Amino acid sequence: MSAKPDYKVLAEMDYKVGQVERGYANRTLYVNLSDNTIASKPVTQEMKDIFIGGRGFGLWLLWHGIGAETKWNDPENEIVISPGPIGGITQYPGTGKSLVVSLSPTTHSVMDSNVGGHFGPLLKFAGWDAIEVQGKAEKDVIVYVDGVKGKVSIIEAPAELETNTHILAEQILEMFAESESEKQGISSVSAGTGAEHTLIGCLNFSFYDVRRRAPRVKQAGRGGIGTVFRDKKIKALVVKYLGVKGDSNHPADRERITKVGVKMHKEIHDNDPLQCNMRQVGTPYLVKIMNDYDLLPTHNFKFGSHPEAEKIVGEVWKRRFTQGIPDGCWYGCTLSCSHSVDGYTLKTGPYKGQVVNVDGPEYETIAGCGSNCGIFDPDALLEINFYCDTYGIDTISFGTLTAFVMECYEAGVLNKEITGGLELNFGNAEAAIELLHQMGRGEGFGLIAGQGVRRMKQIFAEEYGADPAFLQDIGMEAKGLEYSEYVSKESLAQQGGYGLTNKGPQHDEAWLIFMDMVNNQIPTFEDKAEALHYFPMWRTWFGLNGLCKLPWNDIVPADNAETDEPAKVPEHVQNYVELFVGVTGRQDVKSGEDLIRMSEAVYNFQRVFNLRMGFGTREHDAIPYRSMGPVTVEEYESRAERYDKQLKELVGFDPEGKTTEEKMATLRKYREDQYEKLIDAVYERRGWTKNGIPTLETLKRLRIDFPEVVEVVKQHL
Ligand code: SF4
Known part of the structure; x- marks a missing residue:
């Protein structure tokens, strides 16, 4: 896409951007895609006192938006995104998250998902504590919140826009940034073709990485909210806000939050290299620990360790991750764990040969799509990680359901005839990757697998004569959601x-x-x-x-082990009290x-x-x-x-x-x-x-x- 595309505005609403006070913009944005309504709703004191923000606001708005009979793909279902009052401060690490709430296609009940990227904080600074999207569009649309001009628009998505995120996120920047420097102030939410064809769709929340001069994405993965997003025919939600500052939240007591922030940054600087080494390795540091304690899911959670696990441990990823660039997913996060494998050449699929940056892999992706499927090839994991993201598919659900399919294949529940030729034995990375591409294309056995473990259990029993009790025992889902990646057999509490x-x-x-x-x-x-x-x-x-x-x-603080309750990390709990009071003044x-x-x-x-x-x-x-x-x-x-x-x-x-x-x-x-x-x-x-x-x-x-x-x-x- 070279020039900025023309687009048709279906509806728009002007508003005064205003100022965030003590962490709240004090209103939420309501958009209905069925009748193109755009409206502002006040945030009440009761909402702030009891529901606080983020997931709390999402649940409160969804409760009032739907009824007991609403189904995930009814127009009444909503997607609510909210950052929360502390969200967006830059003085303390880890404050850029958005919370997404919706009715889930896999559990049919309420889902919440926590995600990085810049969308939530920029939305708030653009004047909104939450965006609540209801209804279904007839054709693909973009909802654009322009926090510079004070305008919200529903736009018919130009035909030249892709659906898959790694291309779409770039196109969105070209479409809405007036200059290179504005790109930092733009964040989009998108899904992909896999979210359209499966029930395990995720949402990608973007942030512009100035040093890489490219958008990167973090995922709201759980429970198929990306599928709801595409069902509503949303191509992207976009927000623009320029000029984030240390006091954009207008906290009640800036000094108070700065004080704990300074202490925390020093702690990270001094202790991270001696503790988890998040800044160089990120969450993959967990792979070795889990394997050593027999907790790393292997072959559909049958086992907790594998001799080949050393091929996918943190040290391997440390060498693959681009080092020397701070990898925080929001300003001020000195823990900076959001690593990326830059310059990876794709080996398969529609983008074969393209050189891309792969965001991750995180521990859950490595364990779920790796050891749990018997796959110990880092390149295969990068391939899966990249395509799951760009197709808008949750890597945790993909890993856990593929492991289930593999066990069913090896147990004779499935065969090549049923899978359309895919030999889905544990360890067959090629077959797993092809299964993923089928989900992206909406074809073959990928359409069945993409419905998730709970539905597969039913299909395998009803159509292929499998023993439902065996499938119930080995199908790693509860409430309809696939398990995340820890073996819990030896921990009753877990x-x-x-x-x-x-x-x-x-x-x-x-x-x-x-x-x-x-x-x-x-x-x-x-x-x-x-x-x-x-x-x-x-x-x-x-x-x-x-x-x-x-x-x-x-x-954790160096002396944390000597405290009464080290698992709670008491000093950090107190930090959060300081942050909450410092921002809200409560x-x-x-x-x-x-x-x-x-x-x-x-x-x-x-x-x-x-x-x-x-x-x-x-x-x-x-x-x-x-x-x-x-x-x-x-x-x-x-x-x-x-x-x-x-x-x-x-x-x-x-x-x-x-x-x-x-x-x-x-x-x-x-x-x-x-x-x-x-x-x-x-x-x-x-x-x-x-x-x-x-x-x-x-x-x-x-x-x-x-x-x-x-x-x-x-x-x-
Ligand atoms: S960079 Fe890592 S530690 Fe920091 S907010 Fe993002 S996910 Fe959390």
Whole structure:
């Protein structure tokens, strides 16, 4: 695309950009693509007090935008994007996140996804605390928020625009930047052709990398929101805002946030090289640790380690990542973990031969598309990473569902006839990549696989005569969402961390494996329940405020281990209290417990939202047995010594002379029983009934006892 294309404006609204005050623009933007409505809605004090921002605003707006009968592909469904009040400050690392909320095509319930890139903060500085997009366009459109001119437009997307992100993000810059320097002030949200043809579409949030002179993207991956985006015929959401400054949020007390920021930057500078080395390696540092502790998903979560894992560990990626360029995904993030493999020549697919920058890979992509599929070739992982991103496909769901397909193929559930010739054995990178291209093109077996694990289980049982119980055991999904990439078999708390989530098994709600399995810090059900109360609430808080979780505990103060509760990183919790009060000026917030209460309100509201949509009860917190223990003889026998010992010591069952099947059945009964006991303990701690319903007292305590919320809950009590 050389010259700026002509485009037709379908609707527009002028507005006064105004000034963000204490982290809030104090209004949200509503866009309806069915009738081209554009409107401004006020942010009420109640919204700020109870829902805070980010995920909280998204849930509140979605609740009022849809009904109990709304389906993901109804025009009423919405995509809401909101940054949160702290989002956009430049004094502290990890403050550029956006939170996306929508009804999911894979879970049919409420989904939230946390993503970097510049869209959220620029949206706020352009005058909006959230954008809420409802309706469906007839033809592809762009929603353009011009925070320089004070104008919101719905534009018919010019025909020459591509759909796949790596080209589209460049075209958007050419289309909307008046000069090279303006590119920094533009961010787009887009998906790709894979999001159109599958249910696992992700959203790509761009930011312009000045040093590489190219747009880069971060993904809101989970739950198929990219699929909703393309179903609405949105080509891109675009925001322009020029002149981000250290005080663009107009915080209540700038000195207060600067003080903790300065301390934190020094801490990162001094400690990161000695701790996780995020600045050079990023999240791939986790691969070796997970492999060493038998936690790296391998062959569809059958195992937790593999002899070839050394080919995809952090050191390998450190050599591939372009070093010497700060890789923060928002200004001021000195932890700078968003690495990129620059100048990679694509070997396959429609862009074969193109030289591209690959954003990542992150740990989840390496583990999900790598070890979990038995693929240990870094180039194959770069190929998958790149094409997942540009096609708008979530790498976690792609990895986990491909691993499931591979196990089904090896178990004889699938064959070459069904897969259209793809030999989907573990380790066949070529076949995995072709499966991905099929999703991008909307062809062949890719169309079936792209529906996700839950639907595949049904199709394989109904159409290919597979045993539904076996598929249920090995299909790594819960609530319809594919598992993220940690083996939870030896950590009961992590089984709960995955199963007792609002949106489905994603580690951003709770990651307790080390506390539980490695350090044995939470031995009793009560301890685990306390952790499954505190940590999901704590992690939720980042999503209310537009924050990245990584600077909380991927870097810790040098003396953190000597504190009373090192897993909480108490000094950093206090930093966040300072940031929140410093930005919003809320004097009622004094301690970390006050932050937890904010999350509790939103978390419980989301639970009730699930109830309203027909989910959210105990039966929906069930998890596949593969996440609790060994499903197959092969799995049991690979760790027979461990399991035999547990049978003797924990179950009081003598494994001597017993068949593997007998031992597996006994172990299974024990582990399933443990999980049920854990659920009881967690529900009690969270103030829920035995069926997982927040009680009326809980709603009242959290000030979310709105009549319509109480009405939903009463139907279940
Ligand atoms: S720590 Fe990494 S992911 Fe988080 S904000 Fe910084 S660069 Fe982005």
